[in-house]
Amino acid sequence: MTTINDALARAHHLLQQDMLGYLDTVEHLTSEYDTDDDTILTVARTEVPRLIAALRGTVTGHKPDLHGLCLGCPPTWVDGRLGREAWPCPTISRAQEFLKNPDSIYDSVPHERP
Ligand SMILES: [Zn+2]
Known part of the structure; x- marks a missing residue:
């Protein structure tokens, strides 16, 4: 039987994996070794503001x-x-x-x- 604590622990794990997966994807898509310059620029323009907002929201x-x-x-x-x-x-x-x-x-x- 799954308890509420087990379900919450699973939800927290999935949330963390979702965020880490997002960061891994952005890191990969902005790597000069793995990605062409046009893709890096496109990803940077959309994701850098999101990352700044996340950091600003965390520390504010x-x-x-x-x-x-x-x-x-x-x-x-x-x-x-x-x-x-x-x-x-x-x-x-x-x-x-x-x-x-x-x-x-x-x-x-x-x-x-x-
Ligand atoms: Zn503090």
């Missing part, structure tokens, strides 16, 4: 409050009380790291290396 809520704590990260229990991440939080730090050095993602997740 991660901004500091008046105390320098991130408004986008969920509170977590630290020493018996709820606390929040200092800004820049891990989401912002990782996004900035990957923008500066895109290959660094493969140090974090080597199984994603193309």
